[in-house]
Structure formats: C-alpha cells, structure tokens
Amino acid sequence: MKSEILYPGAFPMVRVDLAAGEHIKAESGAMVACSPTIDIESKMEGGFLGALSRKFLTGEKFFFQTLRASRGPGEVLLAPTVPGEIVILELDGVSEYMVQKDGFLAGADAILIESKMQSLSRGLLGGEGFFILKISGKGMLVLNSFGAIHKIELKPDQEYIVDNSHLVAWSATTSYNIEKATSGWVSSFTSGEGFVCRFRGPGLVYIQSRNPGSFGAWIRQFIPVSE
Amino acid sequence: MQRVIPLPPYPGYPAMSPNALCFGDEFPAAGAPCIVQVEEHGLTVTFASDTADGQPESVPFSSLTVTAGGLDHDHLVVKWVNVQGERTLYLKNPDVIRAFRESVPDHLSLPFAQAAERVRQVRHRGRLVWGVVGGAILATVLGLWFGADLLVELAVSRIPVEWEHKLGESAYRDFLSHQEVMKDGPAVAALGEMTQRLTEQIPNNPYKFEVTVVKSDVVNAFALPGGYVVVFTGLMKKAESGEEVAGVLSHELNHVLQRHGLERIVKSLGLLTVVAIVLGDQQGLVGLMKQLGVELLTLKFGREQETEADLKGLQLLQRAKIDPSGMIRFFERLSEKDQGRMEWLSTHPMSTARAERLKAELAALPKKSPEPFTFDWKHVQASLGSQPVAAP
Numbered sequence: 001m002k003s004e005i006l007y008p009g010a011f012p013m014v015r016v017d018l019a020a021g022e023h024i025k026a027e028s029g030a031m032v033a034c035s036p037t038i039d040i041e042s043k044m045e046g047g048f049l050g051a052l053s054r055k056f057l058t059g060e061k062f063f064f065q066t067l068r069a070s071r072g073p074g075e076v077l078l079a080p081t082v083p084g085e086i087v088i089l090e091l092d093g094v095s096e097y098m099v100q101k102d103g104f105l106a107g108a109d110a111i112l113i114e115s116k117m118q119s120l121s122r123g124l125l126g127g128e129g130f131f132i133l134k135i136s137g138k139g140m141l142v143l144n145s146f147g148a149i150h151k152i153e154l155k156p157d158q159e160y161i162v163d164n165s166h167l168v169a170w171s172a173t174t175s176y177n178i179e180k181a182t183s184g185w186v187s188s189f190t191s192g193e194g195f196v197c198r199f200r201g202p203g204l205v206y207i208q209s210r211n212p213g214s215f216g217a218w219i220r221q222f223i224p225v226s227e
Numbered sequence: 228m229q230r231v232i233p234l235p236p237y238p239g240y241p242a243m244s245p246n247a248l249c250f251g252d253e254f255p256a257a258g259a260p261c262i263v264q265v266e267e268h269g270l271t272v273t274f275a276s277d278t279a280d281g282q283p284e285s286v287p288f289s290s291l292t293v294t295a296g297g298l299d300h301d302h303l304v305v306k307w308v309n310v311q312g313e314r315t316l317y318l319k320n321p322d323v324i325r326a327f328r329e330s331v332p333d334h335l336s337l338p339f340a341q342a343a344e345r346v347r348q349v350r351h352r353g354r355l356v357w358g359v360v361g362g363a364i365l366a367t368v369l370g371l372w373f374g375a376d377l378l379v380e381l382a383v384s385r386i387p388v389e390w391e392h393k394l395g396e397s398a399y400r401d402f403l404s405h406q407e408v409m410k411d412g413p414a415v416a417a418l419g420e421m422t423q424r425l426t427e428q429i430p431n432n433p434y435k436f437e438v439t440v441v442k443s444d445v446v447n448a449f450a451l452p453g454g455y456v457v458v459f460t461g462l463m464k465k466a467e468s469g470e471e472v473a474g475v476l477s478h479e480l481n482h483v484l485q486r487h488g489l490e491r492i493v494k495s496l497g498l499l500t501v502v503a504i505v506l507g508d509q510q511g512l513v514g515l516m517k518q519l520g521v522e523l524l525t526l527k528f529g530r531e532q533e534t535e536a537d538l539k540g541l542q543l544l545q546r547a548k549i550d551p552s553g554m555i556r557f558f559e560r561l562s563e564k565d566q567g568r569m570e571w572l573s574t575h576p577m578s579t580a581r582a583e584r585l586k587a588e589l590a591a592l593p594k595k596s597p598e599p600f601t602f603d604w605k606h607v608q609a610s611l612g613s614q615p616v617a618a619p
Binding site: 092203 | 252260
C-alpha cells in the first residue's frame with residue numbers, strides 16, 4: 001500500500017495504490033475515482049451498534065466504505081468534502097490518536113476506529129463535541145482538515161494553547177484542560193476566543209488553520225433569505 | 228539470575244511488538260515505540276527501530292519515578308534520567324502495568340499506589356459527573372412527564388386576570404353577535420339574583436362575572452375564561468326549580484374561578500408555551516391562540532376539572548344558602564336516557580358515579596337551612612314563552 005497526496009494545498013486528493021487483495025477503509029463518500037479492479041463495499045465498522053453509536057454520537061457516517069483491490073492491483077483517489085489539507089500518518093501500533101469527528105478520511109484496514117466520550121467539560125467547551133474518534137492500530141491513517149494542517153510537537157510537560165474548534169487530532173499521551181482565554185470572563189469572550197485548550201506534552205497536536213464554525217457564521221450573512 | 232516476566236505474545240518474545248512510547252530530547256515528538264520488559268531489578272527498554280543506540284537499556288527501579296498521565300490519566304508515566312537526558316515512558320498495556328506492579332520494590336510502591344489511585348479517582352469522577360448529568364436529565368424528563376400538570380398550573384397562575392378577561396371577552400362578544408340575547412325579563416332578573424347570591428360568597432373574587440341569557444332550545448350553559456357565562460333558555464325550560472339552574476350556574480362559575488379554561492388552553496398550546504409563560508412571556512399567549520386557532524368555545528374540560536367544578540360548585544351553593552340538592556337532582560334527571568337532545572351531556576358527560584359523589588359530599592357538609600329565591604320559578608319559565616316541561 002502506497003499513498004501520495006496530490007495537489008497539496010486547499011483542494012488536495014490522496015492517491016492510494018493497492019496491491020491485489022489489499023483494501024482500505026474510507027469515510028463514506030470519500031472516493032473520487034478508482035481503477036476498475038477496485039470493488040467498493042459499504043461496511044458498518046465496529047458492528048451495527050458501533051456504527052450506530054458513531055452515527056448518533058459523533059455525527060460521523062454510519063457506513064464506512066471499504067475499497068478492495070479484489071481483481072488485481074489498482075489505485076483509488078480520495079478527497080474530503082471540505083476544502084483543506086490532508087495529512088498521512090503512519091500508526092505504529094502503540095500510538096493512539098484522538099480525532100475530532102470530521103477529521104477521519106481513510107485508513108488501512110488494521111486501523112481501529114472507536115467512538116469515545118469526552119469528559120463533561122471537554123465535551124461542552126472544547127468545541128469538538130462530546131464524542132470523538134479514538135484511532136489506534138497499525139498502518140496508514142489519512143486525516144483531513146478545514147484549512148491548512150499544522151503540526152505541534154510537544155516535549156514532556158511542554159504546554160501549548162489552542163483555540164477550541166481548531167483541533168484536528170492529538171496523541172493520547174497529551175492531555176488538555178479547558179480554560180478561559182483571558183483571566184476575566186467578559187474579556188474572554190470579547191477577545192473572540194472564549195475557551196481555549198491548554199495542551200501538555202509529550203505528543204503531537206494537529207490543528208487546522210480555519211475554524212469551521214466561525215466560517216459557517218461568517219458565510220451565513222451572504223446567504224439570501226428566501227421568504 | 229534474572230527473573231523475566233514474559234509478556235504476550237510469548238512466542239515471538241524478542242521480536243515482540245512495541246508496547247510503550249518513549250519520549251526524550253533525541254526522540255521524535257510523537258514518541259519512539261519501544262518494548263518494555265519488567266525484570267527483577269528494573270525495566271529493560273528495547274527500541275523497535277534503530278533510531279536510538281539500538282542497545283536495550285536497563286533501568287533499575289531505584290532511579291524511576293512513577294505518575295499517572297495521558298489524556299484520560301489512564302497511562303502510567305515512568306521517568307528517569309540517563310546520560311542523554313530525561314526519559315519519559317508512557318505505558319498503557321495492562322499486562323506490563325500488572326507485571327510492573329507485582330515486582331515493584333518498596334520505595335516505588337507508594338507512588339505507584341498513588342498513581343493507580345489517581346487513575347481510579349479520575350475515572351470515578353468522570354463516571355460520577357456523567358451520572359449526575361444523566362440523573363439530572365432523567366429527572367427533568369420524568370419531572371416534565373409527571374409534573375406537566377403542576378407546570379401548567381404554575382404557568383396559569385402567572386397569567387394575569389386581565390389577560391384572561393381579554394381572551395374571554397373577544398370570544399364572548401363574537402359568540403353573542405350571532406345569538407339572540409335576552410336583555411331583560413323575569414328570566415334575566417332571576418339569573419341576576421342567583422349570580423348575585425353566589426358571587427357574594429366568593430372571597431377575594433378577581434372576576435366581574437357577566438351572565439347572559441341566550442334564547443335557544445339548546446339545553447346547556449358554558450363559561451369562558453375571565454368570567455363570561457352563557458345560559459341558554461333551553462336549560463331554564465328544562466329545570467324544575469331555580470335551585471337547579473343555580474346549581475348549573477355554580478358549576479360554571481367554578482370553572483372560571485379554578486381557571487379551567489386557561490389550563491386547557493395552555494395544555495393544548497403545548498409545553499413550550501407553558502415554559503414561555505412561566506419565564507415571563509404572557510403577552511404572546513393571545514397571539515399564539517389566534518395563530519393556532521384554539522377555539523375557546525369548543526374547549527372541553529377534563530374529567531378532573533368537571534369533578535372539581537362540581538365539588539366547589541356544591542360548596543359555593545351551600546355557602547350561598549341555596550339548596551344544593553337542586554344541582555344533584557338536575558344532573559340526575561339529565562343523565563336519564565329518555566331526555567333526547569342534551570347538549571349539556573355532550574360537554575358534561577354524566578354518570579351516576581358523579582351524582583353519587585356529589586351526594587356523598589353533600590352528606591358530609593354541615594346542614595344549612597336554605598333560603599328560597601325571591602322569584603317564582605313557574606312565572607320565570609312562563610316568561611320564556613313555552614310550557615314548562617312535564618316532569619318525567
């Protein structure tokens with residue numbers, strides 16, 4: 001299995017080369033084009049209940065699609081819905097990543113995807129919702145973001161502050177607390193940041209350069225109101 | 228001799244897959260996967276890749292510090308310092324942690340126990356918080372389910388009487404404009420006297436009752452929110468005495484006093500309205516009613532409301548020294564089968580149980596000697612322009 005990011009930038013695509021018999025799973029609707037040797041199957045990852053919980057709890061898709069090179073080698077082109085960068089991680093079997101619910105694009109078949117409930121304060125104020133995806137296992141993991149993806153490397157006990165809703169993925173070895181952006185409640189909100197996440201290393205934090213919620217609010221003013 | 232505690236997968240022990248992540252200055256920020264083995268004297272750390280020195284590193288227990296860490300405090304964090312600097316190991320594999328705990332020496336057992344306790348505490352607190360939140364949500368749902376009536380009463384109690392007046396009045400005027408209203412005559416005077424005697428006995432009455440006689444053969448009477456009562460001549464013709472009509476009147480007045488109409492409106496408008504009213508938006512009610520087309524005149528009261536109006540009506544009659552048995556007699560007569568078209572019955576489902584309950588209630592009340600009305604009922608009925616109905 002080989003993968004390559006085409007057209008890096010705002011409108012990228014991932015090409016995955018599959019050897020005969022290999023397969024990957026991808027977010028439903030992610031496939032753009034593929035060789036005729038590829039079969040597309042839909043699969044309820046994690047069984048019916050797992051899929052159900054993913055659908056209702058994280059808002060992720062109920063079905064994942066499995067792209068299988070069942071009739072010989074072939075390639076698959078995948079793309080996310082939103083404009084933004086794609087990053088490919090290689091999971092080593094030990095590292096675990098928490099991924100915000102829209103961040104998953106595709107993964108090798110040995111990748112495990114679970115819905116995980118966050119703690120109350122993180123769920124309420126972290127901007128990622130109560131449920132996130134916990135991704136572990138061994139193999140390729142493709143994440144997508146809104147805007148560009150920026151990687152923050154944290155040494156043990158090193159701290160970094162990220163505005164909520166800008167998170168894409170973070171290692172399970174990091175931890176974070178939700179706190180006000182400034183010391184006062186009012187200035188926290190008038191500063192436009194509200195709540196922020198204080199991350200503590202070691203580990204990696206992937207952030208996106210645009211906030212989907214803010215973008216939605218901004219674009220709403222241009223949508224004509226129909227009577 | 229070294230006592231090696233084997234870790235799964237046993238067969239491929241030297242080529243075991245990594246079970247921990249090691250952090251340090253020369254390692255990548257994501258951590259270097261490594262294999263941790265627990266031995267008698269300490270830990271042996273073997274790096275999976277050759278990015279490090281490639282040699283397994285043996286760390287004695289004496290140089291380790293142990294804490295809990297990670298996103299959910301479910302990792303065991305082991306730190307030590309070697310020649311290259313500080314090393315931090317993140318362990319999550321339960322087998323390694325168990326083996327570690329079993330062979331840990333005394334000086335580490337306390338911090339180890341503290342770290343384990345902290346993990347438990349965090350998990351416990353998480354469960355507790357979710358339990359409390361879940362419980363609160365459940366309690367709210369159950370409370371709304373079972374306490375809806377209470378909420379309706381609360382909402383109704385917040386609606387000022389003036390709003391009730393406005394509500395009732397518009398429906399009342401609208402209704403009367405299509406009807407033939409009896410302006411004066413013995414019947415109007417008789418009803419006026421009944422109303423007078425009854426309302427005198429209502430303490431702190433916020434309503435100015437308006438009772439209108441409408442010419443119609445319909446055997447019925449109804450009350451609108453705000454104190455607007457309509458009695459049809461059909462009902463008066465059917466009644467055999469003034470006390471019977473007074474009984475019906477007392478029943479209707481109590482629908483108003485208990486604000487039954489408002490309760491029904493609020494219920495039919497739904498919970499959101501109730502909440503809005505409780506939170507202070509009474510103004511919206513009239514507009515909402517128009518929007519939703521809630522017809523005041525077609526509102527039917529619930530069985531509990533009818534019972535309440537019956538009992539309160541009975542007590543009111545008693546206080547006004549009007550013979551309450553007239554009310555019961557009238558109800559009983561109406562419930563008999565051969566009474567033909569009875570609108571009263573359609574809105575006031577009659578049952579013998581209802582009459583029985585009223586009789587029991589009457590028996591429990593202290594006896595008072597009734598004072599008769601000043602009018603002659605036969606004369607009143609004669610003024611309505613038809614023969615009194617023959618007694619069955």
